[in-house]
Amino acid sequence: MARGTIPDKWSMRVLWACAIGSAVGLYMVAVDRQMKNREKMIAEGLASVDSGGHSSENV
Structure with a gap:
């Protein structure tokens, strides 16, 4: 049981890191698109x- 909890903990950390990285990227x-628009x-x-x-000057 103790062996299974460590990989689960690290896999959850990696998953959260990827999720946070994706959110920051989006x-x-x-922000970049808003600035360009x-x-x-x-x-x-x-x-x-x-x-x-x-046009008003030319008239």
Whole structure:
């Protein structure tokens, strides 16, 4: 019985480590995508402001 508890304990630790590592990885990907989407939206907003400003100047 004592032999079985040590591998079970270590396998649970490895399983938890993998789960936590996966959660951290997914969180980092989500943060990266949010930053890229925010930058893209800001760039599109600036482009629309620039194009709107130029069209009003040309009229």
